[in-house]
Amino acid sequence: MVEKRVFLFATLAMFVWAVLASSIAGYLYLQNIISNEQIAENQQSLSSMATTYNEAIAKYNQLLSDYSILQGNYTFPQNSNFTLLTGSFLNLLNNMKGNFSLIIDQKDLNETHYALQNKTLMLLGRGNVTREEFGELLDESYEFLSLLTIRELSRTISKVISLTVNICINYGNGTVEWHNKTVMPASSSLFQLTQKVATITRVYDALMKPGHIRITSINNQAEYTNYGIGYSEGAAWLWYYWDDNKQEWVFGPVGCDAWMLRDGGTYKWSFEHWHWP
Structure with missing residues (x-):
């Protein structure tokens, strides 16, 4: 009787061991397949990112x-016709605009390009463009091109990377609103x-740079x-970042x-009162 019990327990133990071994083998096999698929996806993403990067550059x-x-014509004029x-x-x-779709996709870049284009057309319509006026166009376009390139490269990175940030809105009346762990693409400003977190109104300020967008209202507080x-006195929206x-x-x-x-960055909009003098 004892021998039968020992045999039964031994048989049961072998069965359990066989099931566990099969389960572990199956699990490891499945994990290996998933891992290989993830590696392939990552390699494809990196390859695509490298291609897009090269195109942007x-x-x-x-x-x-x-x-x-x-x-060069601006620096060394030598009878240059600045209107031409x-x-x-x-x-x-x-x-x-033809090379960077971001100008169409992102409103702030679109507005900057539109303002620069209008300024250029206005000068051409008037004629007799001066060297100083042409120099201003060059300065503004270089800043714009640099920003475009940064945004383009950041958008490339955002295909495989996202950001988690925090933003605070202080309405200046004791009400403070936090939007923690907000996920944004890596190319975001x-x-x-x-x-994303609020209803806003804004104006394009040609005199403000770098960056030309000024927020005038957040969630109906203007x-x-x-x-x-x-x-004179008033109130305006100002922004800060946490150091x-x-x-x-x-x-x-x-x-x-x-x-x-x-x-991981933390940012804040603050509705602040001012007066002069």
Whole structure:
């Protein structure tokens, strides 16, 4: 009787061991398949990213070469006709739009390109473009081309990388609203983050740079200005970023559309009152 029990337990143990071994083998086989698929997907993503990167750099180099020719004519005039050069500059702007779909896809870039194009057309319509006016066009276009390239490369990275950021909205009346762990593509600016978490209105400010977007209202709380005799006061939306090293808020040094988000970054919009004097 004892021998039968021992035999039964031994048989049962062998059966359990066989089932476990089969299960483990099956699990490892399945994990190996999944791992191989993930590796293949990652390799495909990296290959695609490398191709897109090369294409973006090729566009940048070509446009920069065209820009360099115009810059050379500006630096060494030698009887240059700046009205004719402005016509060539307009072609450069058109090539930017043709090569970078971001100008169409992202509203802030579209507005910047539109304003620069209108300024160029206005000068051409008036005629007799001066060297100083042509130089201003070159400066603005170089800033714009640099921003375009950064956005294009960032968008390439965003295909395999996303950012997690935090943003605070302080309405200036005791109400503070946090949007923590907000996921954004790697190519995003603070302007795009703000658009995602709030309803905003904005204006294009040609005098403000880098970045030309100024937020005038967030969630229906709008900036305002009151004027008196020798006195004015009002309130406006200002932005800050959190400096991890200094452990303090730092005032935004550029327009919100020019500030690129970093992973783990924390940002704040603050509705602040001002007066003069």
